[in-house]
Each structure stands twice: as structure tokens, then as C-alpha cells.
Amino acid sequence: xVRGCGGVWRRVWQCGAGGSASRGQCxxxxxxxxxxxxxxxxxxxxxxxxxxxxxxxxxSSNSKLFSGSQVQFAAPPNSVVSFFDASLPGTLPxxxxxxxxAAVMTGLALNCSINKRSLFDRKHYFYADLPAGYQITQQRVxxxxxxxxxxxxxxxxxxxxxxxxxxxxxxxxxxxxxxxSLHDDSRSQTLVxxxxxGVGLMEVVxxxxxxxGKEAAAAVRELQLILQTLGSSHAVMAEGQLRVDAxxxxxxxxxxxxxxxxxxxxxxxxxxxxxxxxxxxxQTEELENGGTILNETRAFDSKLxxxxxxxxxxxxxxxxxxxxxxxxxxxxxxTKSLPANINHQQVVNIDRxxxxxxxxxxxxxxxxxxxxxxxPEHSFTLLNEDGLTEFFESVVKRTQMKPKKxxxxxxxxxxxxLNQHSLTVKESPVNSSMLANLLNLLEKKEISSTAAxxxxxxxxxxxxxxxxxxxxxxxxxxxxxQEALEQICQAVIDGQKNE
Amino acid sequence: QVxxxxxxxxxxxxxxxxxxxxxxKSTKFLNAYITVVEETALKQAEESEKRYRTGQPLGVxxxxxxxxxxxxxxxxxxxxxxxxxxxxxxxxxxxxxVQKLLDQGAVLLGKTNxxxxxxxxxxxxxxxxxxxxxWSYSRQYKEKSVPKSHPEDEDSNWVIAGGSSGGSAAAxxxxxxxxxxxxxxxxxxxxxxxxxxVVGLKPTxxxxxRHGLIPxxxxxxxxxxxxxxxxxxxxxxxSLAGHDPKDSTTIQDNFKPFELPNLIDxxxxxxxxxxxxxxxxxxxxxLALWSKAADLFKNAGxxxxxxxxxxxxxxxxxYHVLCTAEVASNMARFDGLEYGHRSDMNKSTESxxxxxxxxxxxxxxxxxxxxxxxxxxxx
Numbered sequence: 001x002v003r004g005c006g007g008v009w010r011r012v013w014q015c016g017a018g019g020s021a022s023r024g025q026c027x028x029x030x031x032x033x034x035x036x037x038x039x040x041x042x043x044x045x046x047x048x049x050x051x052x053x054x055x056x057x058x059x060s061s062n063s064k065l066f067s068g069s070q071v072q073f074a075a076p077p078n079s080v081v082s083f084f085d086a087s088l089p090g091t092l093p094x095x096x097x098x099x100x101x102a103a104v105m106t107g108l109a110l111n112c113s114i115n116k117r118s119l120f121d122r123k124h125y126f127y128a129d130l131p132a133g134y135q136i137t138q139q140r141v142x143x144x145x146x147x148x149x150x151x152x153x154x155x156x157x158x159x160x161x162x163x164x165x166x167x168x169x170x171x172x173x174x175x176x177x178x179x180x181s182l183h184d185d186s187r188s189q190t191l192v193x194x195x196x197x198g199v200g201l202m203e204v205v206x207x208x209x210x211x212x213g214k215e216a217a218a219a220v221r222e223l224q225l226i227l228q229t230l231g232s233s234h235a236v237m238a239e240g241q242l243r244v245d246a247x248x249x250x251x252x253x254x255x256x257x258x259x260x261x262x263x264x265x266x267x268x269x270x271x272x273x274x275x276x277x278x279x280x281x282x283q284t285e286e287l288e289n290g291g292t293i294l295n296e297t298r299a300f301d302s303k304l305x306x307x308x309x310x311x312x313x314x315x316x317x318x319x320x321x322x323x324x325x326x327x328x329x330x331x332x333x334x335t336k337s338l339p340a341n342i343n344h345q346q347v348v349n350i351d352r353x354x355x356x357x358x359x360x361x362x363x364x365x366x367x368x369x370x371x372x373x374x375x376p377e378h379s380f381t382l383l384n385e386d387g388l389t390e391f392f393e394s395v396v397k398r399t400q401m402k403p404k405k406x407x408x409x410x411x412x413x414x415x416x417x418l419n420q421h422s423l424t425v426k427e428s429p430v431n432s433s434m435l436a437n438l439l440n441l442l443e444k445k446e447i448s449s450t451a452a453x454x455x456x457x458x459x460x461x462x463x464x465x466x467x468x469x470x471x472x473x474x475x476x477x478x479x480x481x482q483e484a485l486e487q488i489c490q491a492v493i494d495g496q497k498n499e
Numbered sequence: 500q501v502x503x504x505x506x507x508x509x510x511x512x513x514x515x516x517x518x519x520x521x522x523x524k525s526t527k528f529l530n531a532y533i534t535v536v537e538e539t540a541l542k543q544a545e546e547s548e549k550r551y552r553t554g555q556p557l558g559v560x561x562x563x564x565x566x567x568x569x570x571x572x573x574x575x576x577x578x579x580x581x582x583x584x585x586x587x588x589x590x591x592x593x594x595x596x597v598q599k600l601l602d603q604g605a606v607l608l609g610k611t612n613x614x615x616x617x618x619x620x621x622x623x624x625x626x627x628x629x630x631x632x633x634w635s636y637s638r639q640y641k642e643k644s645v646p647k648s649h650p651e652d653e654d655s656n657w658v659i660a661g662g663s664s665g666g667s668a669a670a671x672x673x674x675x676x677x678x679x680x681x682x683x684x685x686x687x688x689x690x691x692x693x694x695x696x697v698v699g700l701k702p703t704x705x706x707x708x709r710h711g712l713i714p715x716x717x718x719x720x721x722x723x724x725x726x727x728x729x730x731x732x733x734x735x736x737x738s739l740a741g742h743d744p745k746d747s748t749t750i751q752d753n754f755k756p757f758e759l760p761n762l763i764d765x766x767x768x769x770x771x772x773x774x775x776x777x778x779x780x781x782x783x784x785x786l787a788l789w790s791k792a793a794d795l796f797k798n799a800g801x802x803x804x805x806x807x808x809x810x811x812x813x814x815x816x817x818y819h820v821l822c823t824a825e826v827a828s829n830m831a832r833f834d835g836l837e838y839g840h841r842s843d844m845n846k847s848t849e850s851x852x853x854x855x856x857x858x859x860x861x862x863x864x865x866x867x868x869x870x871x872x873x874x875x876x877x878x
Contacts, residue, residue, distance in 0.1 A: 083591065083592055086837050086838075087832040087837060088572075088590065088591075088592075088837070088838065089572070089580075089585070089590075089713040089714075089832065089833075090571075090572045090590070090594060090710065090711040090712055090713045090714070091710070091711075092709065092710050092745060092746050092747065092748075093747065094744065094745060094747055095747065122828055124828060124831060124875070126831070126834070126849070126852055127848075128836060128848050131832060131834075131836065131837055132831065132832045133828075133831025133832050133834065134828060134831055190848060192836065194837075318876050318877050320827075320828075320872060320875035320876060320877075321875075321877075322824060322825070322828055322875055325716075325717035325718035325748075325825065326717050326746075326747060326748060327747055327748075328747060328748060
């Protein structure tokens with residue numbers, strides 16, 4: 001996960017306002033988004049990169065989209081596969097209500113129009129991890145369309161300036177995940193595990209409104225937070241619950257979009273930014289050297305840090321789309337259209353889901369800023385780190401120190417220590433009450449802030465001592481007694497005199 | 500009638516079962532059955548007998564020997580669809596309709612022969628050979644046909660049973676069972692029923708669950724019912740119809756089984772005779788029978804009128820396009836990876852798929868898949 005925004009990766013250039021880059025300044029002019037790759041050596045017109053994303057999020061549900069088998073990460077191979085998932089002849093899909101609700105929640109959170117009537121289609125291709133020879137998806141009429149996602153970027157490393165951007169959401173569709181195939185080249189065989197076959201996915205399609213790897217990663221990060229807040233997907237990229245395909249092209253301002261390539265199956269935010277930036281650079285160089293861009297599918301090689309063409313995906317695929325005849329149109333209701341005599345367990349009511357939506361990250365951040373008087377950048381970092389907001393609020397509750405001061409200890413001391421040791425908030429040896437105790441000692445002026453940092457250093461060791469115990473042990477108490485202080489000062493002065 | 504006989508104790512389920520099994524053996528030349536499950540059938544008959552003895556039969560179907568077309572999944576019993584692709588395939592679950600019949604106490608005698616994957620209208624294109632119409636051996640047919648010069652040719656003098664549910668129709672027609680399940684997409688239950696002189700009912704789509712019926716065209720398939728009289732068909736329909744949560748295309752409304760009244764009043768019925776059905780090339784015998792049926796209704800007081808179905812001549816073309824498209828899709832799962840036939844070719848996944856499908860499917864199936872894919876392609 002990205003720990004706060006701002007330069008973890010080296011970038012060749014920067015989009016947005018300001019900032020320096022090793023390749024020279026970006027001109028703000030050139031495109032509406034202000035993102036431009038400066039002119040190359042031949043002095044031609046600048047290039048405008050265009051980035052669109054297709055994000056597959058695994059739905060957090062007990063069972064799969066169309067069958068009753070369990071959704072279980074890292075289960076023994078082929079142990080959670082129903083007859084339908086294995087494509088046994090004669091089996092039929094039955095839609096999972098929870099998956100529909102997850103898609104509606106996500107659509108509402110992304111300001112989409114929910115289609116009260118959506119359809120399912122078959123997308124055909126032959127592959128070992130697709131037992132039926134087709135995937136059930138929503139190509140013609142998906143469940144949600146025309147939304148927006150707002151996300152923020154820091155424009156410099158110091159995180160002092162944040163700018164808000166939006167990306168249009170073209171649609172959200174429900175579809176099946178495929179199984180997994182492992183290619184064992186040494187034994188010339190492919191091993192197929194169907195545990196994942198049939199798991200529900202929400203595909204979120206983002207329009208090409210982004211211009212570089214940083215924007216793409218920031219947008220996906222915000223989507224990830226939203227999904228996790230809604231609970232519609234755990235969206236843990238390392239577990240394959242959130243996968244991103246990036247569509248990248250470049251063109252001259254004022255000209256039509258260039259040929260795009262698709263970089264598939266990116267499974268970390270860092271790789272996403274790298275892959276997009278690399279691809280923009282590759283295309284720019286290729287075109288400047290008089291070459292052409294192939295409309296192809298590529299993969300990101302994380303070891304080499306570059307994109308490579310994918311073997312199996314040459315040429316354009318015709319998926320022979322066909323309506324899924326075993327699934328009638330998916331009908332959703334709102335309070336107005338709800339029939340009187342219907343069983344509430346049998347239908348999905350959009351309005352009810354809307355009412356029960358939790359506070360989205362943007363709302364949570366605004367509330368934190370308002371309630372505690374912290375800076376917007378701080379609220380971003382708090383939400384970005386799993387459990388940090390709760391930790392912060394817990395400390396604030398137990399201490400007299402103002403939240404504006406507490407936040408410094410949280411973000412500068414606690415967080416940097418955790419980062420250094422690659423620990424999560426949950427794994428922190430210092431818990432919120434310990435930190436609160438420490439801060440209270442500081443507030444009551446029983447110790448100095450230097451001493452406090454020293455105590456914190458001891459607390460990290462996790463030896464179970466309380467802050468007060470450490471203070472006493474190391475004799476870090478601030479001396480309040482005026483007379484005692486004068487005696488010490490006199491002793492020092494006397495000591496100096498003797499030299 | 501046989502149900503009543505079982506109830507009264509005139510005959511026991513075991514006797515009934517044994518007689519049917521014996522008849523199946525003696526009519527093997529009809530090739531109506533692919534698989535006969537003698538042991539399990541006798542066991543089911545035994546269970547049924549116990550229930551009758553304690554006066555607690557499960558219903559009208561308890562102890563009644565039935566047969567099921569070999570494109571219905573039957574748990575633990577080989578289900579082949581008359582194809583190399585599924586030879587040796589033993590499903591781990593039963594189709595809903597099969598389970599419903601078993602739950603009513605019916606005795607499953609075996610799986611009947613068909614055209615490969617239900618593609619055909621003669622029951623001639625399966626890997627187990629064609630089904631012979633029992634009427635081939637009737638006095639009427641023998642009198643009609645020209646005697647052959649050589650005695651060996653006698654054996655080849657038979658007529659088709661129709662298809663694709665020919666095996667089921669022949670099984671019912673030859674008295675080896677009292678009811679059989681077929682499937683109907685474009686006539687595959689009605690056609691063989693007509694050929695074999697039995698009742699073939701195609702229920703309305705959405706009335707009966709297709710869960711477990713290995714599909715041909717998902718949007719048109721229905722399980723079909725073959726019996727020797729209409730009342731029997733109504734009984735079987737009553738035990739099978741109704742919403743199945745495992746099949747999303749079944750109607751949700753509650754189904755109430757009905758009984759056909761003894762005296763049927765047709766005076767309130769309007770019977771339409773589509774004029775476009777009087778197609779060129781219709782044989783005079785069929786035309787005569789058609790008129791006869793219309794007269795029967797007219798004389799019974801129904802309102803028999805001519806109607807027009809102007810798109811009739813497009814129907815077969817539309818059917819072929821839709822059918823082959825869905826077939827191409829439904830057959831995509833047969834790749835030899837999870838079940839069924841798998842080719843020895845193992846140079847690559849693609850070559851294994853290609854070889855498996857070439858070896859597993861007959862020409863008819865392959866032809867339809869190719870046509871269907873052609874129709875589905877965008878370019």
C-alpha cells in the first residue's frame with residue numbers, strides 16, 4: 001500500500017502544477033489536464049499521454065457470483081469448486097444477491113446511475129482456467145454507468161499542496177473471475193486451480209482522464225479506500241482482490257488519440273505507476289524515432305521495470321458475445337417501483353442500500369479536519385494507513401494534549417517508526433494508551449519533549465514498561481523545584497570556573 | 500391403471516420392474532436403451548413394494564418404471580448424450596426432473612438412446628447406433644413393405660423412430676416403461692412421439708426445470724414427456740412442473756397440478772389451422788390426417804378457423820441461426836480438461852482441445868458449432 005502520497009517512485013516527469021523533473025519542466029499548457037511530456041530531441045510538438053483504467057475488484061461475499069461454493073483465499077487447490085464452477089454439463093447459474101448489492105453500493109458511492117434493468121452476456125474464449133469456454137459478464141447493459149471518482153494528489157514531496165482531480169467512471173459491470181493456471185515449463189505442463197473460477201468481480205471502467213502513473217495510482221488508491229469502506233471488496237492487491245489493466249496512448253495536442261496499448265494484470269500501486277510511466281515513455285520514444293505503436297496487450301515485468309508484449313494475446317480477439325440465456329434480466333427496485341406484494345428477501349432495493357451507505361473516505365477526511373483541526377494532508381495520511389485513524393482518535397480521547405499537537409506525534413514519530421520497521425498499526429509495540437500516557441506527561445510538563453522522544457524510543461522496545469516507569473528509571477523528570485534548579489546551575493557555573 | 504393395480508396389489512412393483520427389464524432384453528434390437536440399470540431399478544422396486552405393503556405409497560408414480568433420455572444427468576449412472584465426448588462420464592448429481600420422479604418413487608430402468616447431443620430428428624446420429632421404431636416390426640408395416648430378396652436384408656428393413664428423443668419414444672411405445680423423459684428444442688419430443696405412435700408433450704418453456712438437462716439451446720430446451728395416453732402425460736407434468744431455484748428461467752408463480760376431466764367440453768375452444776402450414780410437398784396421407792383431426796374438433800363443437808402465421812417461412816432459418824449460435828457456446832465447455840473424453844495429444848493446451856473435440860464430436864455437432872461461431876463473429 002502507498003504510505004501517504006508523494007514520491008516513493010522516481011518519475012521521469014510530473015503532471016499537474018509545479019514540480020521539477022529530471023527531464024525538464026512540464027508546460028502547464030498543452031492540454032486541459034495540464035499534463036504534457038515535453039518535446040523530445042527532435043523538437044517536435046509535445047506529447048499528451050492518455051491513461052484509462054479497467055479495474056477488477058473481487059466482491060467480498062461468502063459465496064461466488066453464480067454458485068454456492070465458497071470464496072476462500074488460499075484454500076487447497078480445487079477444494080472450493082462447485083459443479084457449476086467446473087462447468088459440468090447441465091448446471092445453471094443462479095445469481096448471488098450479496099454480489100448484486102455490492103455492485104449497487106459501489107455504483108452509488110461512485111455517483112453512478114444504477115440501471116434498474118441490466119443484462120448478462122457470454123464472452124467466449126478458450127483457456128485452461130475458463131472451464132465453460134466463456135465468461136458470464138455484462139457487456140450490453142451493465143449494472144451501473146456514468147459516475148465520477150474524485151481523488152487527490154500531492155504536488156510536491158513535502159505534502160503541503162494537494163490538488164483534487166476527477167475521473168469519469170464509464171460503467172461498473174458484474175462478471176465472473178477465472179481460475180488460476182500455473183505454467184510449469186520444466187515439466188511442460190499447466191496446472192489448473194479452479195478455486196477462483198466463478199468468484200464475483202466488479203469491473204470498474206475509468207475513462208482516459210488520467211495522464212500519468214501518479215494519477216493512475218492515486219485514483220486506484222482512492223477507489224481501494226472506497227471499496228474497503230463500503231465492504232464491497234477487501235481490495236487487497238497482494239491477494240489478487242484488486243487487479244488493474246491500464247490503457248495507455250500518447251498524441252499531439254489537438255490531434256486525435258493515438259493507438260493505445262493495454263498493460264494487463266498489474267497487482268500493486270507501485271507497479272501501476274511504473275508500468276504506466278514506462279509505457280508512456282516507450283511510446284513517446286518509439287513515435288519520435290518514426291516508429292508506430294501496435295494495438296497490443298502487454299504485461300509489466302516488475303524485475304526489469306518495463307512492459308513486454310504478452311505471448312498469447314497477439315491480434316484482436318473476437319469474443320463472440322451472446323446474451324446469457326440462463327439468466328433473465330436483472331431487475332432492481334427503488335421504493336417507488338417496489339411492487340406491493342413482493343417478498344423483501346427476494347428483491348434488491350436501491351434506496352435502502354443508499355440509506356445504509358457508510359461515510360465515504362472523502363467525508364471521513366472532511367470530518368476529521370473539522371473535528372480535530374488538522375490539515376487536509378494529515379487526514380489523507382490518517383486514512384491511508386490501516387488503523388491509524390482509530391489509533392489517533394483513541395489517543396486524542398485519552399490525553400489533554402490538543403489534537404493538532406497529537407497529530408505530529410502520530411505522523412512523525414509513530415508512523416515513521418512503523419515504516420522503518422515495516423510494521424502495521426496493529427503490530428505496533430506502542431499502543432494508543434501508552435502513547436496517550438506519554439503525551440499526558442509532556443502536557444503536564446513533567447518531562448521535556450526531548451525526554452518524551454527518548455521515552456518513546458524505549459517504548460518501542462516493547463519491554464512492557466509504562467512511560468512513567470521509564471521516566472523514573474532514566475531520571476528524565478523535569479525538575480520543577482526552583483531551588484534545586486538554581487543549585488544545579490550554580491554547580492555547573494562553578495565547574496566551569498574551575499577549568 | 501397400472502398405478503391402481505399396484506395399489507390394489509394385483510401386481511407388485513418388483514414384478515412390474517422385472518417384466519419391463521425382461522422386455523427390454525428381448526427388444527434389444529430396437530436399440531432404445533444405452534444403459535440399463537437392473538440392480539438399482541430392482542432395489543427401487545423393492546423399496547416401493549415396502550411402501551405399498553404398509554399402505555403408504557408416495558403417490559401415483561410410486562413403483563412405476565420409467566426411462567430417461569441420456570442427456571439428463573443421473574447421479575452415479577453413466578450419461579453419454581450418445582457421444583464419444585461423454586462416454587464413461589458419470590455425473591455426481593441428478594437433474595431436478597429426474598430427482599423429482601425418484602422422490603415420487605418412480606423406478607428408473609435406464610437411459611435411452613438419442614441423436615448425439617440431441618442434434619437431429621431421427622435418432623440415427625448417435626455413437627451407439629440408430630434407434631429402431633417398434634412399428635418396424637408391426638403387422639401393418641410388414642404387410643406394406645416389399646419383401647427383400649435376401650434374408651440378411653430382412654434385418655435392415657426397419658424405420659426410424661424419429662428424434663432426437665427416439666429412444667424414449669421407442670421405449671414407451673414398446674411397453675418397456677410407462678413413461679419416459681425426453682427433451683424438446685425444435686420438436687425432439689413431439690417428432691419421435693408421432694413416429695412411434697405415443698403421446699409426446701412439450702411443456703411451455705419455464706414450466707419445468709432444466710437443471711441437469713445437458714443443454715442444446717438454453718433458450719428453447721424443455722424436458723419432454725412421453726407416455727402412452729394423455730392422462731399419463733398430465734400426471735407426469737403435475738409431478739415435474741414448478742419453480743426450481745436452481746434454474747433461474749423457471750417461472751416463480753406457484754404451480755397447481757391439475758387432473759384432466761373425463762368429459763372434455765371443447766365448445767368454448769377456438770382451434771386455429773395455420774394456412775401456411777399447408778406447405779408444398781406435404782404428403783396426402785398427412786394432409787388427410789390433419790383434416791381428420793380438424794373435423795374431430797369441429798364435430799365436437801369447437802370453433803375451427805383458419806389463421807395466418809405469416810412469418811412461418813422464416814422460422815426454420817431463424818431457428819437454425821439461434822440454435823447453432825447457442826450450440827457453439829454450449830459445446831465450448833467440452834475440452835477434455837475437467838471430465839469426459841480427453842485426447843492423448845498433449846503438445847499444447849490448444850492442440851489438446853482441438854484433438855479432443857475432433858475425436859469427441861460427430862460431424863453433425865461439429866458442423867453446428869462451426870456455423871454457430873460463424874454467426875456469432877463480429878467480423
